[in-house]
Amino acid sequence: MTDSEIQSAILDMGQRARAASHALNKLSTEQKNTILRAMADEIVARSTPILTANSKDLAAAESNGLSKAMIDRLMLDDKRLAAIAQALREVADLPDPVGEVLAEWTRPNGLRIRKVRVPIGVIGIIFESRPNVTTDAASLCFKTSNATILRGGSEAIHSNRALANAIQAGGERAGLPPDSVQLIPFTDRASVEHMARMDAHIDLIIPRGGKGLIEKVVATARMPVIKHYDGVCHVFVDASADLEMAARIVVNSKAQKPGVCNALETLLIHQDVLASFAPILSAELQANGVQVRADATSLPHFQENATLATEEDWSTEYLDLILSVKTVSGIDEAIQHINRYGSRHTDTIITKDELNAHRFQHEVDSAVVMHNASTRFNDGGEFGFGAEIGISTDKLHARGPMGLAELCSYKYLVFGEGQVR
Amino acid sequence: MTDSEIQSAILDMGQRARAASHALNKLSTEQKNTILRAMADEIVARSTPILTANSKDLAAAESNGLSKAMIDRLMLDDKRLAAIAQALREVADLPDPVGEVLAEWTRPNGLRIRKVRVPIGVIGIIFESRPNVTTDAASLCFKTSNATILRGGSEAIHSNRALANAIQAGGERAGLPPDSVQLIPFTDRASVEHMARMDAHIDLIIPRGGKGLIEKVVATARMPVIKHYDGVCHVFVDASADLEMAARIVVNSKAQKPGVCNALETLLIHQDVLASFAPILSAELQANGVQVRADATSLPHFQENATLATEEDWSTEYLDLILSVKTVSGIDEAIQHINRYGSRHTDTIITKDELNAHRFQHEVDSAVVMHNASTRFNDGGEFGFGAEIGISTDKLHARGPMGLAELCSYKYLVFGEGQVR
Numbered sequence: 049m050t051d052s053e054i055q056s057a058i059l060d061m062g063q064r065a066r067a068a069s070h071a072l073n074k075l076s077t078e079q080k081n082t083i084l085r086a087m088a089d090e091i092v093a094r095s096t097p098i099l100t101a102n103s104k105d106l107a108a109a110e111s112n113g114l115s116k117a118m119i120d121r122l123m124l125d126d127k128r129l130a131a132i133a134q135a136l137r138e139v140a141d142l143p144d145p146v147g148e149v150l151a152e153w154t155r156p157n158g159l160r161i162r163k164v165r166v167p168i169g170v171i172g173i174i175f176e177s178r179p180n181v182t183t184d185a186a187s188l189c190f191k192t193s194n195a196t197i198l199r200g201g202s203e204a205i206h207s208n209r210a211l212a213n214a215i216q217a218g219g220e221r222a223g224l225p226p227d228s229v230q231l232i233p234f235t236d237r238a239s240v241e242h243m244a245r246m247d248a249h250i251d252l253i254i255p256r257g258g259k260g261l262i263e264k265v266v267a268t269a270r271m272p273v274i275k276h277y278d279g280v281c282h283v284f285v286d287a288s289a290d291l292e293m294a295a296r297i298v299v300n301s302k303a304q305k306p307g308v309c310n311a312l313e314t315l316l317i318h319q320d321v322l323a324s325f326a327p328i329l330s331a332e333l334q335a336n337g338v339q340v341r342a343d344a345t346s347l348p349h350f351q352e353n354a355t356l357a358t359e360e361d362w363s364t365e366y367l368d369l370i371l372s373v374k375t376v377s378g379i380d381e382a383i384q385h386i387n388r389y390g391s392r393h394t395d396t397i398i399t400k401d402e403l404n405a406h407r408f409q410h411e412v413d414s415a416v417v418m419h420n421a422s423t424r425f426n427d428g429g430e431f432g433f434g435a436e437i438g439i440s441t442d443k444l445h446a447r448g449p450m451g452l453a454e455l456c457s458y459k460y461l462v463f464g465e466g467q468v469r
Numbered sequence: 470m471t472d473s474e475i476q477s478a479i480l481d482m483g484q485r486a487r488a489a490s491h492a493l494n495k496l497s498t499e500q501k502n503t504i505l506r507a508m509a510d511e512i513v514a515r516s517t518p519i520l521t522a523n524s525k526d527l528a529a530a531e532s533n534g535l536s537k538a539m540i541d542r543l544m545l546d547d548k549r550l551a552a553i554a555q556a557l558r559e560v561a562d563l564p565d566p567v568g569e570v571l572a573e574w575t576r577p578n579g580l581r582i583r584k585v586r587v588p589i590g591v592i593g594i595i596f597e598s599r600p601n602v603t604t605d606a607a608s609l610c611f612k613t614s615n616a617t618i619l620r621g622g623s624e625a626i627h628s629n630r631a632l633a634n635a636i637q638a639g640g641e642r643a644g645l646p647p648d649s650v651q652l653i654p655f656t657d658r659a660s661v662e663h664m665a666r667m668d669a670h671i672d673l674i675i676p677r678g679g680k681g682l683i684e685k686v687v688a689t690a691r692m693p694v695i696k697h698y699d700g701v702c703h704v705f706v707d708a709s710a711d712l713e714m715a716a717r718i719v720v721n722s723k724a725q726k727p728g729v730c731n732a733l734e735t736l737l738i739h740q741d742v743l744a745s746f747a748p749i750l751s752a753e754l755q756a757n758g759v760q761v762r763a764d765a766t767s768l769p770h771f772q773e774n775a776t777l778a779t780e781e782d783w784s785t786e787y788l789d790l791i792l793s794v795k796t797v798s799g800i801d802e803a804i805q806h807i808n809r810y811g812s813r814h815t816d817t818i819i820t821k822d823e824l825n826a827h828r829f830q831h832e833v834d835s836a837v838v839m840h841n842a843s844t845r846f847n848d849g850g851e852f853g854f855g856a857e858i859g860i861s862t863d864k865l866h867a868r869g870p871m872g873l874a875e876l877c878s879y880k881y882l883v884f885g886e887g888q889v890r
Contacts (some may be wrong), residue, residue, distance in 0.1 A: 070808060073832065155853060159842060168864055169834070247687075251864050266668075270687050272865040293887040300889035387491065409882045411494065413590070421580060421885025430890070431881075432576055443589050443672050443878040444693040445866040457864040460852075461830045464842025466714040468721035469851070 051238055058242040061197055062249030064227035065170040069195040071225035073167060077144040083222045084140035084187060088133040090218025091183070091211070095129050101210035102179070109203055121177045122204055132183050132211070135435075139187040142434040145453045146193050160463040165456045167193035169251040172243050174199045174265060176257035179207035183215055185256070186229045188437050190219075192455040195228050197250065199243060201257075202235035209233060244268035251457075256438060274446055276438040278365040279309030279393035281423045284382040284408065286399035287320040293420065294398040295329045298371075301396070301423040303336040307367045309439055310394050310426040314362060314372045316382045322349055322375050338369045345375040362389040379404050383411045390414060392441055394426040415441065415448035472659055479663040482618055483670025485648035486591040490616040492646035494588060498565040504643045505561035505608060509554040511639025512604070512632070516550050522631035523600070530624055542598045543625055553604050553632070556856075560608040563855040566874045567614050581884040586877045588614035590672040593664050595620045595686060597678035600628035604636055606677070607650045609858050611640075613876040616649050618671065620664060622678075623656035630654060665689040672878075677859060695867055697859040699786040700730030700814035702844045705803040705829065707820035708741040714841065715819040716750045719792075722817070722844040724757040728788045730860055731815050731847040735783060735793045737803045743770055743796050759790045766796040783810040800825050804832045811835060813862055815847040836862065836869035 049057070075083075091098070102124040109119050148165040155161065171194045175181040182198055189196040200208040212231035220226065232239050243250060247270040254274050255265045262275050283301055285294045301312035317325060326349030333340060333353070340354035341361045347354055350373060361372040362385070376382045379397075386395050396418040397408040405419040416426040426448060428436025433451030440446045446454035470478070496504075512519070523545040530540050572584040592615045596602040603619055610617040621629040633652035641647065653660050664671060668691040675695050676686045683696050704722055706715045722733035738746060747770030754761060754774065761775035762782045768775055771794060782793040783806070797803045800818075807816050817839040818829040826840040837847040847869060849857025854872030861867045867875035 070832070070834070073834075153853065155851070159846060159851075161852060166834075266691050272693055272863070290887070296887065296889055304890055411491070413491070413494075413587075414880065416881045416883060418883040419885060420887050421883055422889045424890045425580060425883060425885075425888065426881075430576070430580075431582060432574065442693070444695075447878055448881050457868055459835065460837045460847075460869050462837060462839040462842055462846060464840060464846075466711070466717065466841050467846065468717055468843045469725055469845045 049234060049236055054234070054236050054238045055242045057234075058232070058239055058246060059249070061227075061230050061232070062170070062246045065195040065197050065230060066249050068225050068227040069167065069169045069193075072190070072193045072195060072228055075193065075223070077146075079223055080144065080191060080193070081140040083219045083224045084136050084191065086218045086222035087183070087187070087215040088136035088218075090214045091129060091133040091136070094210070094214045095126060098129060098207070098210040098214060099124060099126075101206040104206040105204050114203065118177060118203075122179065122207070124179060124207060128180070132180050135180075135184060136187050139191050139435055142191065142452060144191065145456050150458055157467050158465060159467055162461045162463070163458055164461060165453070166459050168455060168457045170195045170197065170249055171455070172197045172199070172250045172253040174240055174243065174253060174255045174257070174261065176201040176261060177204055179204045179211055181256055182208045182211045182231065185254070185437060186212075186215060188435055188452060188455060190228060192452050194455060196230070197243065198229070198231045199239055200231065205235050240264065241268050245270055247271040254437060272445065274440050274450070275442050276309070277441040278391050279311070279439070279441075280313050280363060280365050280389065280391040281310060281394040282314045282316055282386050282390055283312055283396045283398060283423065284316040284376075284379070284386070285318060285321060285325060286379065286397060286401060286404055287318040288400040288404075289318075289321065289325075289398040290400065291321065291325050291328055294325060295332050297396065297398060297420070297422050298329060299332045299336055299338075302333075302338055302371050303369060304422075304424055306369050309365070310423050311367070312371065312423050313365055314374065314389070316374050316376050316385060317346065319345070319375050319377055322346065326350055333371065336369070338371050340371055340373055342373040343375060346373045365391070379407060383408060386412050386414070392443075393439065394418070394423045396421060396423050415439070470655060470657055475655070475657050475659045476663045478655075479653070479660055479667060480670070482651050482653065483591070483667045486616040486618055486651060487670050489646050489648040490588065490590045493611070493614045493616060493649055496614065496644070498567075500644055501565065501612060501614070502561040504640045504645045505557050505612065507639045507643035508604070508608070508636040509557035509639075511635045512550060512554045512557070515631070515635045516547060519550060519628070519631040519635065520545060520547075522627040525627040526625050535624065539598060539624075543600065543628070545600060545628060549601070553601050556601075556605060557608050560612050560856055563612065563873060565612065566877050571879060578888050579886060580888055583882045583884070584879055585882060586874070587880050589876060589878045591616045591618065591670055592876070593618045593620070593671045593674040595661055595664065595674060595676045595678070595682065597622040597682060598625055600625045600632055602677055603629045603632045603652065606675070606858060607633075607636060609856055609873060609876060611649060613873050615876060617651070618664065619650070619652045620660055621652065626656050661685065662689050666691055668692040675858060693866065695861050695871070696863050697730070698862040699812050700732070700860070700862075701734050701784060701786050701810060701812040702731060702815040703735050703737055703807050703811055704733055704817045704819065704844065705737040705797070705800070705807070706739060706742060706746060707800065707818060707822060707825055708739040709821040709825075710739075710742065710746075710819040711821065712742065712746050712749055715746060716753050718817065718819060718841070718843050719750060720753045720757055720759075723754075723759055723792050724790060725843075725845055727790050730786070731844050732788070733792065733844050734786055735795065735810070737795050737797050737806060738767065740766070740796050740798055743767060747771055754792065757790070759792050761792055761794055763794040764796060767794045786812070800828060804829060807833050807835070813864075814860065815839070815844045817842060817844055836860070
């Protein structure tokens with residue numbers, strides 16, 4: 049396709065999405081839930097063609113020499129399809145935030161003002177590899193009455209098309225307005241750029257993928273972008289910490305699922321407890337296969353499995369069984385280190401000192417700041433949001449776990465009896 | 470200055486602002502209010518040097534042939550300085566939204582989660598002409614513990630510098646952390662671009678000015694931008710409207726202050742009341758000096774002062790005593806017209822039909838949708854927000870009147886007793 053063909057195809061999808069968003073705004077919660085369940089049924093009914101489409105992507109991935117981890121992310125089977133359908137049904141079961149009254153008050157002149165939650169409008173989702181993002185993102189956006197334009201990676205194009213066709217067909221049979229969920233059917237890279245410039249028809253873009261993808265979208269986009277950047281998460285073990293608790297939280301934060309953004313990357317230890325804490329922790333880390341990159345002060349206390357950290361380590365998201373460790377003189381240095389090297393994602397203090405806990409939670413500039421708990425709890429499910437589209441590292445509109453409410457905007461309704469100024 | 474000198478000067482200001490934002494986060498509400506009052510006192514104390522600086526801008530404006538309206542916007546005198554000082558004191562008197570608990574709940578595992586309002590961090594304000602934006606914007610951002618980088622227009626540079634110096638000096642004597650309020654002291658255009666790219670040190674940019682300025686910032690910015698675009702506001706007079714009320718609201722919305730974004734631009738009249746409503750309204754519009762641009766159906770009913778409207782009129786913000794008028798077949802056409810040509814700012818229905826009022830308020834996709842009230846009430850002061858930094862036409866983060874709460878972000882504090890996953 050030529051660049052102008054791509055541009056006009058994207059523009060056409062944008063205009064259709066805008067029209068669909070007005071139709072979506074008229075659906076009741078019950079209608080939306082019925083549609084979501086019909087989408088789930090259709091995924092199950094079409095498992096054979098979806099898996100056939102997926103096998104094309106898998107064959108291409110192998111001939112292109114993709115890594116085992118990449119191929120595993122692409123792969124669908126009956127169990128994964130059942131999980132995808134189940135996720136759609138769970139979104140149907142969640143409460144609908146649209147229409148919720150956020151505030152209401154009356155002015156001295158008698159005007160009544162009501163602030164209500166409304167859909168954002170049209171949301172663009174740009175993602176890589178995992179085909180389940182097609183249905184996960186579309187269902188959360190649809191539950192909040194938003195139209196979506198999905199742009200998946202070329203490596204999953206056949207799977208994404210089959211999944212999108214299934215939710216469109218199943219949904220439309222149950223009353224889904226046409227063009228509510230559109231997948232860009234071609235894989236030309238220029239489509240990302242044309243989406244990012246089309247602020248007349250896309251109100252928000254959420255890139256779901258690596259830093260390179262997010263950076264590209266941020267550099268081009270004219271509309272708001274909510275970013276889910278890296279998690280360079282910290283645990284600070286204070287002088288008064290319960291050291292057994294500290295070891296348990298550090299190991300859980302690092303090793304329970306090291307490949308995710310809320311996993312621990314850097315441990316800060318108060319100098320007064322280094323000598324007593326390191327032996328307890330070191331054994332646990334070794335038992336869990338965690339390698340340590342320690343600063344010069346800490347290194348002698350983590351002899352086995354430890355090497356000297358470099359400056360680069362303090363801002364690295366390993367996403368692996370590697371932990372950087374630094375000894376600090378106290379809470380001031382800990383807070384400064386986190387605000388300098390962290391990614392404003394998740395940070396935890398382990399302490400018995402309530403005053404230090406308060407200072408840490410107040411002064412660390414991150415989305416979620418914890419006291420005596422694992423960093424792994426920064427998660428929409430763990431927060432009780434039911435589902436999440438991601439964990440925002442932004443400070444505008446949505447910060448931290450982003451559930452259904454964060455996929456909404458608001459408007460003001462004003463009720464008068466003829467008031468003028 | 471060379472481009473790289475400008476870039477490094479802006480980067481230096483950004484780093485200082487980030488450091489200042491951490492210091493600001495430690496001030497109590499009382500400390501902030503004392504500082505705001507000291508800023509006000511210093512404005513009054515320095516009235517002579519501020520007015521001298523202002524006279525330089527005025528002389529330049531005259532020799533550059535600026536319009537009378539532009540020169541009036543630039544002009545300061547003792548009365549305007551007193552109003553600027555008074556506005557600072559009023560911001561001191563407003564409640565502080567920082568630290569407010571927005572929600573709090575406990576999870577089944579015992580984790581307590583608290584969502585609290587926090588500052589955004591560093592806010593960039595890019596503005597034109599009016600020097601009072603220097604102190605207005607800085608004081609609202611400061612009250613919410615944000616650091617600011619201000620970039621005013623070259624035509625007001627002497628006035629802006631004098632005002633910024635006054636609030637810095639007055640503020641710092643009362644405990645304002647250095648670099649909390651910085652004004653870019655030079656007028657090179659490239660400074661806007663360098664600000665817009667510095668997402669590491671500026672968390673949000675608010676452009677205050679014309680469409681050209683906003684477009685430029687949107688096209689370049691890597692961080693969120695909250696836009697205050699035009700207001701193409703509508704009143705729809707339904708078949709069941711109280712026509713006396715309708716005339717009163719239309720005239721007030723259009724003529725009470727035509728040069729502002731919440732003024733009425735397009736009137737939609739239900740065809741069933743055109744013949745009865747137009748004579749009442751026409752006389753009132755003439756008495757207020759309002760010219761009409763009417764569609765072919767309406768035109769014969771607005772003979773005097775009326776000309777035929779063109780397609781362009783439906784999307785024009787006149788900011789003047791001009792009103793476009795269109796007759797519609799009913800509420801469906803009214804809603805469609807507004808969602809197509811409007812700017813999502815402020816729209817009003819005049820009707821006795823509660824069902825139509827509900828449909829209009831639900832389906833019109835605008836920040837503020839009113840029933841039987843003047844469009845002029847979309848205003849932070851009229852909403853009871855005490856002060857506003859503008860009226861956002863965006864749907865993310867802040868929509869409609871933007872008060873102190875909208876200059877804040879939030880964070881989650883999580884309280885545990887050693888929980889792990």
